[in-house]
Amino acid sequence: MSTVRVDIHKLTRVEGHGDIGVLVEDGKLKEASWEIVETPRYFEVMLKGKHYTSAAVLTSRICGICSIGHTLASLRATEHALGVEIPRVARKLRLLAKHGETLQSHYLHLFFLAVPDFLGAPSAIALIEADPELVGVAARLKRLGNTISEVAAGRMTHPVSLLVGGVAKMPERTRLAEIKAELEASLELVKKVIETFATLEIPEFARETEFVSLGGTEDYPWIGGRIVSTDGVDLAEADYLQATNEYCTDGNTSKWTKLSRESYAVGALARLNNNFDKLTERARQVARDLGLTPVNHNPFMNNIAQLVECVHVTEDAIRLVEELLDEPKGIETMAPVEASAGRGVGAAEVPRGILFHDYEYDESGRIVRANCIIPTTQNNANIHHDLGALVEEYVKRGANDEQMELLCSMLVRAYDPCISCSVH
Amino acid sequence: MQYLGIQPKRPKIAVFDFTGCEGCELQLANKEETLVDFLAAVEVVAFREVMTDAGDDYEIALIEGAISRADEEALLRQIRDRAGVVVALGTCACYGGVNRLKNTFDLGEANREVYGDKPKETSEVRAVGDVVEVDLAIPGCPVNKAEVERIVQHVVLDVAFSFPAYPVCVECKQRFNICLVDRGQLCLGPIVQAGCDAPCPTGGRGCWGCRGPARDANVPEYLSALKEKGFGEDEVRERLGFFGAFEGAVG
Ligand code: SF4
Ligand code: SF4
Ligand code: SF4
Numbered sequence: 001m002s003t004v005r006v007d008i009h010k011l012t013r014v015e016g017h018g019d020i021g022v023l024v025e026d027g028k029l030k031e032a033s034w035e036i037v038e039t040p041r042y043f044e045v046m047l048k049g050k051h052y053t054s055a056a057v058l059t060s061r062i063c064g065i066c067s068i069g070h071t072l073a074s075l076r077a078t079e080h081a082l083g084v085e086i087p088r089v090a091r092k093l094r095l096l097a098k099h100g101e102t103l104q105s106h107y108l109h110l111f112f113l114a115v116p117d118f119l120g121a122p123s124a125i126a127l128i129e130a131d132p133e134l135v136g137v138a139a140r141l142k143r144l145g146n147t148i149s150e151v152a153a154g155r156m157t158h159p160v161s162l163l164v165g166g167v168a169k170m171p172e173r174t175r176l177a178e179i180k181a182e183l184e185a186s187l188e189l190v191k192k193v194i195e196t197f198a199t200l201e202i203p204e205f206a207r208e209t210e211f212v213s214l215g216g217t218e219d220y221p222w223i224g225g226r227i228v229s230t231d232g233v234d235l236a237e238a239d240y241l242q243a244t245n246e247y248c249t250d251g252n253t254s255k256w257t258k259l260s261r262e263s264y265a266v267g268a269l270a271r272l273n274n275n276f277d278k279l280t281e282r283a284r285q286v287a288r289d290l291g292l293t294p295v296n297h298n299p300f301m302n303n304i305a306q307l308v309e310c311v312h313v314t315e316d317a318i319r320l321v322e323e324l325l326d327e328p329k330g331i332e333t334m335a336p337v338e339a340s341a342g343r344g345v346g347a348a349e350v351p352r353g354i355l356f357h358d359y360e361y362d363e364s365g366r367i368v369r370a371n372c373i374i375p376t377t378q379n380n381a382n383i384h385h386d387l388g389a390l391v392e393e394y395v396k397r398g399a400n401d402e403q404m405e406l407l408c409s410m411l412v413r414a415y416d417p418c419i420s421c422s423v424h
Numbered sequence: 425m426q427y428l429g430i431q432p433k434r435p436k437i438a439v440f441d442f443t444g445c446e447g448c449e450l451q452l453a454n455k456e457e458t459l460v461d462f463l464a465a466v467e468v469v470a471f472r473e474v475m476t477d478a479g480d481d482y483e484i485a486l487i488e489g490a491i492s493r494a495d496e497e498a499l500l501r502q503i504r505d506r507a508g509v510v511v512a513l514g515t516c517a518c519y520g521g522v523n524r525l526k527n528t529f530d531l532g533e534a535n536r537e538v539y540g541d542k543p544k545e546t547s548e549v550r551a552v553g554d555v556v557e558v559d560l561a562i563p564g565c566p567v568n569k570a571e572v573e574r575i576v577q578h579v580v581l582d583v584a585f586s587f588p589a590y591p592v593c594v595e596c597k598q599r600f601n602i603c604l605v606d607r608g609q610l611c612l613g614p615i616v617q618a619g620c621d622a623p624c625p626t627g628g629r630g631c632w633g634c635r636g637p638a639r640d641a642n643v644p645e646y647l648s649a650l651k652e653k654g655f656g657e658d659e660v661r662e663r664l665g666f667f668g669a670f671e672g673a674v675g
Contacts, residue, residue, distance in 0.1 A: 040546055041443065041492075041523065041526070042526050042534050042546075044537070045526070045529055045534040045537060046522065046525040046526060048529075050662065051658075051659065051662060054662060054666070057632060057666070058522060058525075058666075061445050061447070061521070061522045061565065062445060063445050063446075063447075064444075064445040064446045064447020064448070064449070064450045064566060065446065065447070065450060067445070067447065108450075108453065112453065123471075143454075146454055153627070154623060154624075154626065154627025154628070154629075155623050155627065156454070157447045157450055157451065157454075157566045158447060158565060158566060159627075160623055160624045160626075160627035160628070160629045161627040161628050161629065163628070163629060168627060168628025168629060169627070169628045248540055
């Protein structure tokens with residue numbers, strides 16, 4: 001019987017450092033592991049003693065790709081702790097900034113990190129020659145995400161206008177009008193992307209999984225809400241510890257989590273599985289056309305779920321920009337903030353899944369204790385268990401070392417792991 | 425890319441990430457409008473975040489992140505031996521960045537707090553230049569892509585690059601911003617190295633000093649001016665220590 005061995009040290013085209021190890025002897029699975037080897041960073045300890053105005057500036061640096069998501073979860077935790085209610089228009093600006101990040105992060109992952117595998121290219125740089133039109137479309141779509149975040153938050157990586165109490169300023173109307181036009185044009189461009197994805201061969205695989213995301217909101221959830229799962233869990237945002245149950249393992253510098261089963265999944269597929277009805281009609285149609293309906297248990301479909309979310313987010317961003325353009329001149333974007341003792345939890349759906357920040361403040365507005373739970377931390381155990389099931393399935397189908405290595409790499413990449421985040 | 429009708433050689437570039445958020449690397453993939461030109465001017469041989477292949481043959485090594493574990497130090501030394509030019513990319517690489525805050529607490533205790541009875545290997549955070557010789561340091565958290573492109577052009581054309589001598593405050597005034605300090609917000613703009621085009625004060629938040637001290641900055645003088653304006657010592661100390669970029673600059 002066959003022997004299959006996969007040993008990948010520092011998997012490429014993922015954010016951060018992780019290893020895959022697989023060993024099959026005589027057709028039997030001996031080992032399949034996903035291990036995080038990234039250097040630990042200790043952000044929770046760095047947060048201690050920090051003033052409430054610094055918390056989000058610091059935690060933004062947990063991740064360069066989802067820095068807006070971290071900033072928003074952090075601000076929400078602080079605002080809950082200090083009892084601050086932000087102005088309505090600030091909520092819209094924050095969501096718009098978030099949509100920009102979702103678009104830029106999803107398109108980055110789909111084109112630069114995931115698609116090259118499907119098209120048999122070692123990198124998107126190689127794709128420039130093979131399909132310049134597709135790369136051109138991808139670059140334009142991704143840039144639109146950047147521009148939206150820049151307009152709404154001052155900068156895409158490590159935003160500057162998102163402050164405790166709201167958003168520092170209202171964007172210029174001309175810039176809002178520009179992104180509206182570009183968003184509308186992008187709905188046409190994305191058709192080319194959807195066509196390309198319709199031709200990709202998504203590996204056949206399924207493992208029954210519990211999907212956890214925010215939910216219980218009227219709209220598709222991005223900032224705040226209840227914690228829900230496909231196994232029927234329904235918890236308040238503040239009770240996130242009951243949902244995550246973090247624990248440490250040997251070897252890994254990232255922790256693991258579990259809920260109703262030995263592991264669970266978060267991310268685009270989880271959000272979509274829990275909130276399919278809240279997608280725009282157009283996004284739902286794209287999902288159906290690409291064979292994605294809830295509850296889907298194939299982790300490779302996370303790629304498709306990201307594309308569906310891009311369509312949804314584009315339409316929702318157009319709505320937000322229109323509403324912002326209707327706001328009166330000089331509208332207040334900041335609420336007053338005062339230091340006080342208290343604890344607050346903030347949850348946000350960032351591109352890779354549900355993110356929690358939890359801070360406790362003293363009377364002078366300095367942090368006494370902090371906890372952050374990152375999407376990839378929550379996915380790591382699930383990736384590990386998926387790998388075992390995937391290998392067993394494909395050993396039966398007679399995959400060799402090389403095919404198995406590609407499949408395992410593609411599986412991990414489908415989760416779009418953000419490893420430097422997970423060892424914050 | 426041509427310059428004065430001459431096709432310059434395309435230097436081989438490798439990108440490496442150590443302890444950081446990968447935000448600086450991301451800037452290299454951003455600014456999509458110039459990405460293709462940028463890629464035509466250089467040959468990228470290793471960039472783990474976006475490429476599967478990795479070459480060992482490179483002239484310029486771009487280093488992102490700080491050094492915080494023994495294996496990172498060993499890899500960095502190996503890169504130094506191979507590369508002709510070592511560039512520290514971003515504040516983490518130049519100064520240690522926010523990671524440097526880790527050096528202010530006891531690591532054993534921090535380990536117990538985060539990992540319980542399964543502590544992880546870690547060491548004191550150092551800047552790239554504390555471990556090996558650095559040829560060029562580009563600060564910024566994150567780096568400013570336009571500035572990185574200008575610098576790469578200089579390297580490709582073999583022309584010396586120098587950072588502006590003036591502070592961020594000058595760039596801020598060029599953008600016609602209303603000064604935040606006058607409105608009661610702390611801002612380090614007058615003592616910080618320009619080159620970012622002042623995105624923070626423009627976006628409504630004081631400068632946090634991510635690019636480190638400006639060449640001719642008189643840090644003690646500005647600190648006493650801040651004190652006179654009523655900014656608390658704690659607040660100012662927290663701000664200066666944030667990116668580890670002012671150690672030694674505070675008299
Ligand atoms: S300098 Fe800032 S943006 Fe760059 S890697 Fe460090 S934390 Fe990230
Ligand atoms: S806001 Fe800061 S950088 Fe701008 S003028 Fe005032 S002190 Fe200078
Ligand atoms: S304004 Fe200050 S904090 Fe902002 S990027 Fe420039 S140097 Fe860094």
